[in-house]
Amino acid sequence: MAKPERPARGATIVDVAARAGVSSMTVSRVINGRAGVSAQARAVVEEAIKALAYTPNVAARSLVTSSELRIGVIYSNPSAAFMSEFLTGVFEEASACSARLVLLKGEGGRAPSAAALEDWIESGISGVLLAPPLGEAPDVLRVLRARGCVMAAVGAYQSPDTICVRIDDRAAAYQMTGLLLDMGHRRLGFILGNPDQAASAERMAGFYAAVRERGGVEVQVAQGDFTYMSGLAAAEQLLGAASPPTAIFASNDDMAAAVVSVAHRRHLDVPAELTVVGFDDTTAAQTLWPPLTTVHQPVRDLAAEALNLLVAQIAAGARRSRVPRERILEHRIVQRQSIGAPSSSST
Structure with a gap:
């Protein structure tokens, strides 16, 4: 009989979701016997659970037998769309x-x-989960470390005492920029x-x-802070230049949405006269016109x-070194209608 395909670190709900080709939320619904999952999807998830030898809740259940597992979640991210996805x-x-x-x-x-x-x-916390940008906030980390809190952070980079879960931001931005260059853009704005x-x-x-790999590219950069308002100011700066970019890459979707708004106000057609791309793929990217x-x-x-x-780290106690300190999940480029080749008049 074939042995289950067990990842070296032990399968997680994300591993099950990836193998089944569904979201973690769908896997959670199957695990908890909830409605809202088709019979076909449920069968695929159950097969993935079996193949990976995934045992849900083991760490948590071992904890709740003696005390309540209370996870503290700290957040202050200004992007409502991002936080909605995070909290879900x-x-x-x-x-x-x-x-x-x-x-x-x-x-x-x-x-x-x-x-x-x-x-x-003081209210009693078993461990702390930090939403970005708090996984890199010195004042917050100082207090948590002083109190000996077990911590995990989303979007943060490697820290000796914090579990960090993120994507490869550099590779993702490289791929997106390459897409713009492949389409013929040589005047790029970056927020x-x-x-x-x-x-x-x-x-x-x-x-x-x-x-740098391509050469012959004119770059204009504007500072933002991941908020829509900062995106408005940055877009005005870039589009008000004597030779404005034909494509603008904003470091998140909120700022990209602001660029589209400024473009419309300036009577620029997106994407015929200006290509706009973002980062995150929040609901804002999907509901914006044109979709981002x-x-x-x-x-x-x-x-x-x-x-x-x-x-898992809380359950491991003194054996915490067995728990991965960093996990990098996959990203992908989603192409929608906000991107096009530069117009002949702008090249």
Whole structure:
């Protein structure tokens, strides 16, 4: 009899979803016996669970036999679309591993104060999940480390005491920039993200790596901070130049949506006169007109995997070295109607 295909680190809900070709949310629904899953999808998920020898809830159930598993989630991301995807992934995985969530939100896009963090930790937290950009917020990490909190972060880069789950931002930006260059664009605009986040620097590095390979490319850069308002200012700067770009790559979808808005206000046709691409593939990218070509990062799966590894680390106790410290999930380029070759009048 064939042995189950067990990943070396032990299968997770994300592994099951990838093998079955469904979302982590669908896997969670099957695990918990919920409605909303077709018989065919349920059969595929159950086969993937069997093939990978995935045992849901083992770590969490071993914990809840003696005490309640309380996972603290801290967030302050200004992108409502991103946070909707993030929290959906967190809620689904929390249900799958029988964890209670205790949320703490930083107001106005800022990190929670030290006093708020201390009070929140005192309420009783088994571990902490950090939404971007808080996985790289020094003041937040200082408090959590001082209190010995077990931590996992989405979108953050390698840290000795935090589990980090992300995509390869540099490779994703490189691929997107290559797509623009392949379509014939040689005047490119790039809108940077929050300068305090490593992902912003990685996306910029990927952009410049692709540009340097081709040569003969005119680059204009504007600073943003991942908010729609910063995208408006950056778009005005780029499109107001004497020789404006024929394509603008914004470091997230919120800023890309702002570019499209400014283009419409300036009576520029997207994509006939201006190509616009983004990053994240949030609902904003799909509902915008024209729909946005963007980098898809699986935000729900990133959140679910981070929570899954956090629970495993809590359960491991002194044997925490056995839990992966970093996990990189796959991204992909999603092409929609916001992209086209540069017009003959603009080249």
